[in-house]
Amino acid sequence: MNKQLFGLAIGAAVFLTGCIATSIHPFYTSKDVVFEPGLLGQWTNTEANQRWAFQRAGAEAYHLIYLSEEGKTNLATAHLFKLNGQSFLDFVSAEPECEVLPPPAPSHFLLRMTQLAPSVKLALLNHDWLKNSLEKDPKLLRHALVGDKPDDTRVVLTGETPELQQFLRAHLETAQAWQDPFELKRASAR
Numbered sequence: 001m002n003k004q005l006f007g008l009a010i011g012a013a014v015f016l017t018g019c020i021a022t023s024i025h026p027f028y029t030s031k032d033v034v035f036e037p038g039l040l041g042q043w044t045n046t047e048a049n050q051r052w053a054f055q056r057a058g059a060e061a062y063h064l065i066y067l068s069e070e071g072k073t074n075l076a077t078a079h080l081f082k083l084n085g086q087s088f089l090d091f092v093s094a095e096p097e098c099e100v101l102p103p104p105a106p107s108h109f110l111l112r113m114t115q116l117a118p119s120v121k122l123a124l125l126n127h128d129w130l131k132n133s134l135e136k137d138p139k140l141l142r143h144a145l146v147g148d149k150p151d152d153t154r155v156v157l158t159g160e161t162p163e164l165q166q167f168l169r170a171h172l173e174t175a176q177a178w179q180d181p182f183e184l185k186r187a188s189a190r
Contacts, residue, residue: 020125020154024106026090027110043120043186061079063076075093087116088168092107093106121184129176140167141159141167
């Protein structure tokens with residue numbers, strides 16, 4: 001994965017699954033977006049030695065500064081949105097470095113927020129489940145498989161936002177569709 005996939009894909013993907021599904025289109029529409037002030041501030045994932053800092057970016061978005069366990073800092077823009085009462089965060093890299101022409105397509109990735117307080121609990125879409133589901137039924141959701149080796153391919157969703165949302169709604173209660181949540185705890189003031 002390259003830096004346009006938000007550096008280490010927030011590290012959680014590697015920590016939890018080794019791979020992450022991305023989308024070329026956002027998972028949200030403007031009418032789905034909400035802003036939750038409780039997300040602002042400094043957070044830590046002590047299991048993976050990661051630091052997350054959410055700052056306000058305009059009326060309805062967040063800047064995320066992410067410090068990985070390797071000490072690398074990555075920037076993303078995040079939108080919190082709701083589908084069927086369930087909260088999600090859509091991340092896209094805020095680092096528009098372009099060393100190649102044409103510039104790479106933006107990549108969105110999704111985390112499901114299962115809890116906001118007193119800690120934040122986030123779950124990734126299960127890449128292996130998604131890949132297996134799409135192999136069984138390629139028409140389930142528009143996608144591409146990217147990678148040179150069959151055991152080293154990842155799913156890139158190419159469906160537009162309404163199609164992505166329809167798929168998410170259909171699998172909100174599918175237990176296998178979501179990784180176990182990881183937890184961010186509010187960082188203590190230093």
